[in-house]
Amino acid sequence: MxxxxxxxxxxxxxxxxxxxxxxxxxxxxxxxxxxxxxxxxxxxxxxxxxxxxxxxxxxxxxxxxxxxxxxxxxxxxxxxxxxxxxxxxxxxxxxxxxxxxxxxxxxxxxxxxxxxxxxxxxxxxxxxxxxxxxxxxxxxxxxxxxxxxxxxxxxxxxxxxxxxxxxxxxxxxxxxxxxxxxxxxxxxxxxxxxxxxxxxxxxHGWEPASDGMRVTEAQGTHLIGLNGAPALEAIREYARSTGQELDTSDPLPFFLHNVLGIRSAGGYRLRVPLSIGENGSIQCAAAVPEGSVVHIMKTDAQxxxxxxxxxxxxxxxxxxxxxxxxxxxxxxxxxxxxxxxxxxxxxxxxxxxxxxxxxxxxxxxxxxxxxxxxxxxxxxxxxxxxxxxx
Structure with a gap:
């Protein structure tokens, strides 16, 4: 029983x-x-x-x-x-x-x-x-x-x-x-x-869709720099190269389909970008460690x-x-x-x-x-x- x-x-x-x-x-x-x-x-x-x-x-x-x-x-x-x-x-x-x-x-x-x-x-x-x-x-x-x-x-x-x-x-x-x-x-x-x-x-079912990018500046959940440039520049270039629309006045629809993955020995720990901040920074739902390597990730419903x-x-x-x-x-x-x-x-x-x-x-x-x-x-x-x- x-x-x-x-x-x-x-x-x-x-x-x-x-x-x-x-x-x-x-x-x-x-x-x-x-x-x-x-x-x-x-x-x-x-x-x-x-x-x-x-x-x-x-x-x-x-x-x-x-x-x-x-x-x-x-x-x-x-x-x-x-x-x-x-x-x-x-x-x-x-x-x-x-x-x-x-x-x-x-x-x-x-x-x-x-x-x-x-x-x-x-x-x-x-x-x-x-x-x-x-x-x-x-x-x-x-x-x-x-x-x-x-x-x-x-x-x-x-x-x-x-x-x-x-x-x-x-x-x-x-x-x-x-x-x-x-x-x-x-x-x-x-x-x-x-x-x-x-x-x-x-x-999680997501996989890398971009090359790895070094987080060169971050403060908690604020992702400020990728590969020495404002984080938004890397995101915008990825959107352009994949033919996706990134509306900087309403970026969440893009972000929901293009999250970030922090590379680690156990796999990719995901972070959802939520909004665009000052000077091309990205506000994320959780912290992104400075010095880590991140990829833009992709997935589908299946x-x-x-x-x-x-x-x-x-x-x-x-x-x-x-x-x-x-x-x-x-x-x-x-x-x-x-x-x-x-x-x-x-x-x-x-x-x-x-x-x-x-x-x-x-x-x-x-x-x-x-x-x-x-x-x-x-x-x-x-x-x-x-x-x-x-």
């Missing part, structure tokens, strides 16, 4: 307290009136997060809640924007705890230290599989440093998955959830201690589907023979915007591989993955899949 009970829920209800109550009631009913051990929730920026979370906690019977605001919500049976998706979990062989770190923009190291103070498995070997869902305010920056610091703070014993909170593509203010409250400029986590392995997979399949297959293999109970799926808001309705094909590819298990997920501002044998760290335009065992 499976030891993991899960329930997947999605609501379009606009009133936040009502939406939270609906989700909590559905989860509790699925568990025959018993409270959930933990709930993971993703909510559109249209919601009053605290009202939603408090109602959810009351009805689901738990304060062990984590998640974030999002930029598109989905399950294996539906997707949309302006919704709330949730996963309720009960498992006597898993232990859960919520962590919270604040002030990410001021000091990522301190925020990571605060986060792991809520963990119960640090330095412990039982249960022997240590993982955590990590959701961060990506607009606060420093996500690469945050993931590295979390690895140090947990002595490399934890496997991380998750992403950057969204706000329906507005890029104004994003929030993470810890317990029945929401927080800005913060990072939250759901620690999962398990006697069985939890599967994590990551894949590659995105293959990437979702590969990430799901990797996560399933990591279960070491256990059957899947439910999964969490994350992909970039840029992927949804680029693919449009075809994004549903990517979700369907995940659903086909996971059946009869389902999944909950959202579109994020960047994705987090750190696990054995995976290309780890902070990504853009990348599918990240986590599978919980039965």
């Amino acid at each position: 499976p030891t993991t009970q899960t329930h997947i829920a999605l609501t379009e209800t606009a009133d936040s307290a009502t939406a939270g109550a609906e989700l909590g009631q559905a989860i509790r009913a699925a568990f025959n009136g018993m409270p959930a051990d933990a709930v993971i929730v993703f909510a559109s920026a249209q919601h009053d997060y605290d009202a939603l979370l408090q109602a959810l906690a009351n009805e689901a019977g738990t304060q062990v809640i984590a998640g974030s605001s999002s930029a598109g919500e989905f399950t294996n049976s539906g997707r949309g924007e302006g919704q709330v998706s949730a996963l309720g979990i009960r498992n006597s062989d898993m232990k859960f705890a919520v962590g919270l770190g604040q002030g990410v923009s001021e000091n990522a190291q301190t925020a990571a230290r605060q986060l792991v103070e809520g963990f119960r498995g640090i330095g412990s070997s039982a249960p022997n599989h240590h993982s955590a869902l990590v959701m961060t305010d990506a607009l606060a920056g420093h996500t690469d440093a945050l993931v590295e610091e979390l690895t140090l703070q947990t002595q490399g014993d934890y496997r991380f998955f998750g992403g950057g909170a969204g706000d329906d593509g507005q890029f104004q203010a994003t929030h993470v959830f810890a317990g029945a409250r929401s927080y800005n400029n913060a990072v939250s986590a759901l620690e999962i201690l398990s006697t069985k392995p939890i599967g994590i997979g990551v894949s 590659s995105a589907v293959r990437a979702a399949q590969q990430a799901t297959e990797s996560a399933l293999r990591a279960l070491a023979g256990n059957k899947p109970a439910a999964a969490l799926v994350f992909d970039c808001v840029a992927t949804r915007l680029r693919l449009g309705r075809a994004f549903e094909n990517e979700l369907q590819a995940c659903a086909n591989l996971l059946e009869p298990a389902g999944f909950v997920g959202c579109n994020t501002y960047g994705q987090i993955a750190r696990a054995e044998g995976q290309f780890g760290g902070f990504h853009n335009c990348t599918a990240v899949v986590c599978v919980l065992p039965e």
Whole structure:
């Protein structure tokens, strides 16, 4: 008999307290009136997060809640924007705890230290599989440093998955959830201690389309110089040579199809350009390290589907023979915007591989993955899949 009970829920209800109550009631009913051990929730920026979370906690019977605001919500049976998706979990062989770190923009190291103070498995070997869902305010920056610091703070014993909170593509203010409250400029986590392995997979499906270019000047997410010239000059020359239109007054349509890939030993870590700044600089969704080599990357809709399949297959293999109970799926808001309705094909590819298990997920501002044998760290335009065992 499976030891993991899960329930997947999605609501379009606009009133936040009502939406939270609906989700909590559905989860509790699925568990025959018993409270959930933990709930993971993703909510559109249209919601009053605290009202939603408090109602959810009351009805689901738990304060062990984590998640974030999002930029598109989905399950294996539906997707949309302006919704709330949730996963309720009960498992006597898993232990859960919520962590919270604040002030990410001021000091990522301190925020990571605060986060792991809520963990119960640090330095412990039982249960022997240590993982955590990590959701961060990506607009606060420093996500690469945050993931590295979390690895140090947990002595490399934890496997991380998750992403950057969204706000329906507005890029104004994003929030993470810890317990029945929401927080800005913060990072939250759901620690999962398990006697069985939890599967994590990551894949993006993009390949280099340009020669490598040295990042000669960068400040965080601002890409200033490539090969000694303003970054925009290299982007404009690539657009001209490939016959693409780059409207500098509205560059996002071009950027969504021509992201940057930072070359590394493990592959290409993607960064989405968002806008053009002063003196030909490019504002990116995440940091581009000075001195690194980047390529302009290309992909197509079929590659995105293959990437979702590969990430799901990797996560399933990591279960070491256990059957899947439910999964969490994350992909970039840029992927949804680029693919449009075809994004549903990517979700369907995940659903086909996971059946009869389902999944909950959202579109994020960047994705987090750190696990054995995976290309780890902070990504853009990348599918990240986590599978919980039965």
